[in-house]
Amino acid sequence: MDTEHTAPERAEAAALDAYSQVVTTVAARVLPSVAALSVRTARGAGAGSAVTVGTDGLLLTSAHVVQGARSGTATFGDGTETPFRVVGADPLSDLAVLRVDETTVPPVELGDADGLRIGQLVVAVGNPMGLAGSVTAGVVSGLGRSLPARDGRVTRLIEDVIQTDAALNPGNSGGALADSAGRVIGINTAVAGYGLGLAVPINTTTRQILADLTTDGRVRRAWLGVAGVPVPLPPEVTARTGQRRGLRVVEVVPGSPAGLAGIYLGDVIVSAGGRPIGDGQGLQRLMLGSAIGTRLPVTVLRKGAFVDVVAVPTELAR
DSSP states (O other), rough: OOOOHHHHHHHHHHHHHHHHHHHHHHHHHHHHHHHHHEEEEEEEEEEEEEOOOOTTTTEEEEEEEESTEEEEEEEEESSSSSEEEEEEEEETEEEEEEEESSSOOOOOBOOGGGGOTTTTTEEEEEEEEHHHTTTEEEEEEEEEEEEEEEEEEEEEEEEEEEEEEEETTTTTTTTTTETSSSSSEEEEEEETTTTTTEEOOSSSSHHHHHHHHHHHHHBBEEEEEEEEEEEOOOHHHHHHHHHEEEEEEEOTTTTSSHHHTOOOOOOEEEEETTTTSSHHHHHTTTTGGGTSOEEEEEEETTTEEEEEEOOOEEOOOO
């Protein structure tokens, strides 16, 4: 019988043991698949992390880690050092795909960030401050954050960014954010401030971006030519649709797909492609390459009445 510790102390020790077991298990599973990157560009030397996502030498990292570089060196936890080349990079999602000639490390299992909950345990694996194979743990402290990203003159919000209090530092970018089962559900991208880190989620949208970068080296995006702001829907519309917000149109580019379809200033976009639209990110989510040249049904609220139009998005010029 344990007479030296009280029941609360024993319970606390058991909880800490369980927490430690989860973190060590995730670290053992993910660490071998995370590489330290070294790149050199006209701006100088840079460093970051990358995650092995394929058995054919594919790595996933942050686009800003390899910005301006075509190649570099990847070093794995077992000491293996190998050159890599940049297959494709997409600054507007801050994701890039790399390829190494050969690798013996296993790929990670990709999860789905759409199922995350605030307070859920996450583990960050990367190479901060040049310290290879570093592991930190924390919780999901926020969901649905937005992170501005720019590619030339085009600016876009990276949507549904994960906020975590797992310690992140320079060099963590491109590394893995894993759940308690060891599935990678995010790619660490930025330090938001003291005690805050951000990660690009792994979900259906980013999986499509990963596939596009792997096959084409770039991501094609559709363009509708409309800008809007979220607004509350009238109570009667909410009662009918179950939807609380829509997107009020504040700009329509002349001659754009939206303009040609008959979307006007003041319209409130309620749905597009059969999906409810409550903000700009919801509309952006539909604007991947598969939408280019296809018919996109759009329902708007105009002077209290529902109006259905059909737009045909074109490719976003870069």
